[in-house]
Amino acid sequence: MTTxxxxxxxxxxxxxxxxxxxxxxxxxxxxxxxxxxxFSFAFNPxxxxxxxxxxxxxxxxxxxxxxxxxxxxxxxxxRNQVLDAYRVSPAPPNAxxxxxxxxxxxxxxxxxxxxxxxxxxxxxxRSVGPFWQxxxxxxxxxxxxxxxxxxxxxxxxxxxxxxxxxxxxxxxxSIPALLGMVDATTLILTGDGSPFFWMKLLAxxxxxxxxxxxxxxxxxxxxx
Amino acid sequence: MKxxxxxxxxxxxxxxxxxxxxxxxxxxxxxxxGDVQRxxxxxxxxxxxxxxxxxxxxxxxxVYLWKRSLSSDALAAASAxxxxxxxxxxxxxxxxxxxxxxxxxxxxxxxxxxxxxLWLIYASYLVLRRFASGGQTQVLxxxxxxxxxxxxxxxxxxxxxxxxxxxxxxMGGGPDxxxxxxxxHVFLTNLAMFTVLGIIFLVLRYQLAMQEQALESAHAQAALxxxxx
Numbered sequence: 001m002t003t004x005x006x007x008x009x010x011x012x013x014x015x016x017x018x019x020x021x022x023x024x025x026x027x028x029x030x031x032x033x034x035x036x037x038x039f040s041f042a043f044n045p046x047x048x049x050x051x052x053x054x055x056x057x058x059x060x061x062x063x064x065x066x067x068x069x070x071x072x073x074x075x076x077x078x079r080n081q082v083l084d085a086y087r088v089s090p091a092p093p094n095a096x097x098x099x100x101x102x103x104x105x106x107x108x109x110x111x112x113x114x115x116x117x118x119x120x121x122x123x124x125x126r127s128v129g130p131f132w133q134x135x136x137x138x139x140x141x142x143x144x145x146x147x148x149x150x151x152x153x154x155x156x157x158x159x160x161x162x163x164x165x166x167x168x169x170x171x172x173x174s175i176p177a178l179l180g181m182v183d184a185t186t187l188i189l190t191g192d193g194s195p196f197f198w199m200k201l202l203a204x205x206x207x208x209x210x211x212x213x214x215x216x217x218x219x220x221x222x223x224x
Numbered sequence: 225m226k227x228x229x230x231x232x233x234x235x236x237x238x239x240x241x242x243x244x245x246x247x248x249x250x251x252x253x254x255x256x257x258g259d260v261q262r263x264x265x266x267x268x269x270x271x272x273x274x275x276x277x278x279x280x281x282x283x284x285x286x287v288y289l290w291k292r293s294l295s296s297d298a299l300a301a302a303s304a305x306x307x308x309x310x311x312x313x314x315x316x317x318x319x320x321x322x323x324x325x326x327x328x329x330x331x332x333x334x335x336x337x338x339x340x341x342l343w344l345i346y347a348s349y350l351v352l353r354r355f356a357s358g359g360q361t362q363v364l365x366x367x368x369x370x371x372x373x374x375x376x377x378x379x380x381x382x383x384x385x386x387x388x389x390x391x392x393x394x395m396g397g398g399p400d401x402x403x404x405x406x407x408x409h410v411f412l413t414n415l416a417m418f419t420v421l422g423i424i425f426l427v428l429r430y431q432l433a434m435q436e437q438a439l440e441s442a443h444a445q446a447a448l449x450x451x452x453x
Binding site: 148151152155158159160161165168169171172173175176179180201204205208209212216219220223 | 289341344345347348349351352355356357359360363364366367368370371372374375378379381382383
């Protein structure tokens with residue numbers, strides 16, 4: 001089977017499992033909702049203040065909720081030794097990785113689409129800058145979180161304290177991406193400047209880390 | 225191992241004594257900052273040793289993924305640990321100097337933030353090593369080390385977008401850069417001593433890591449023998 005065929009089959013399987021169980025998306029959504037409500041209580045901002053802090057709040061909420069989904073992505077494959085079966089099969093390891101990363105990308109994007117209106121309602125947001133730039137930032141930023149998150153999920157699944165390990169190793173590496181997303185979003189919402197530097201930075205981050213992930217995933221999958 | 229430790233302890237104490245004496249007594253008082261400037265003789269060499277250790281960690285991790293040799297993994301583990309220690313010295317001495325000179329403990333400037341994030345990345349590397357189980361530790365740690373090192377330039381450029389407050393590199397900067405000769409001599413001596421200090425720590429920690437590996441494989445062998453009987 002070619003890489004593309006394996007990727008498609010694995011992705012389709014993951015999407016179907018998620019459609020039937022809705023484990024990841026439900027826990028992510030509820031978690032993000034809680035974060036939005038708690039932040040709203042904690043800061044109680046006016047419309048003008050919230051425009052300055054909403055970028056940070058939004059991405060921190062998405063980052064925390066993405067971890068919930070990323071933790072489940074490989075745990076699912078441990079049941080019935082699916083991961084071991086995958087290891088002995090001749091299917092290319094990177095196909096598995098890409099399918100998982102794209103699957104997580106879709107889940108987190110759905111979460112963002114559902115949560116964004118809620119942010120608008122709770123924080124009285126209105127974008128001063130061009131709206132399409134927010135979509136570009138969201139796509140680049142989500143991939144940046146998800147590609148490393150999927151890889152580190154495969155690392156943390158092999159450790160003794162699985163669930164807590166993922167944020168511990170993912171957050172330090174993700175700081176530049178998070179900074180880019182937050183600052184670009186704030187710039188667009190307030191209309192204070194151009195977010196193009198951050199778009200370029202996020203694109204570089206995506207390209208560098210996607211390459212590193214694809215280069216190293218086989219070693220990690222077969223680590224004994 | 226014991227012999228090396230016994231010899232190196234007096235050497236370490238001697239080096240620390242000489243470098244403190246040079247920095248506190250021999251070096252002249254700096255004109256504008258006064259005695260506070262003396263922290264520079266510890267601050268910059270610590271940063272250099274930490275950077276050196278992180279570079280060794282990156283190279284050793286690549287060699288491990290390529291050759292799968294246990295000694296390169298031991299070197300990676302040792303260098304990350306020594307690097308985090310010297311990085312901590314760097315991050316503690318920096319604010320001590322900044323408070324009287326800048327009037328603030330900390331600022332989110334390019335160099336400071338990059339150093340802090342680098343330190344966090346290698347601290348999380350040590351956490352990963354601590355909690356990974358069995359023979360997978362080496363591969364997982366080596367893969368993570370490559371991620372960490374690839375992140376450094378991206379972190380630096382992302383933070384540089386903000387205003388920079390840290391003093392520019394003193395040596396090799398513009399025409400006005402450079403240190404006065406007496407300060408330069410003490411600084412270079414301190415730099416050499418800290419490098420030797422870092423290498424001693426690295427060698428000791430490396431041998432400890434090799435012994436840990438030997439112990440672990442001996443336990444595994446014993447367990448296998450127990451099963452086969």
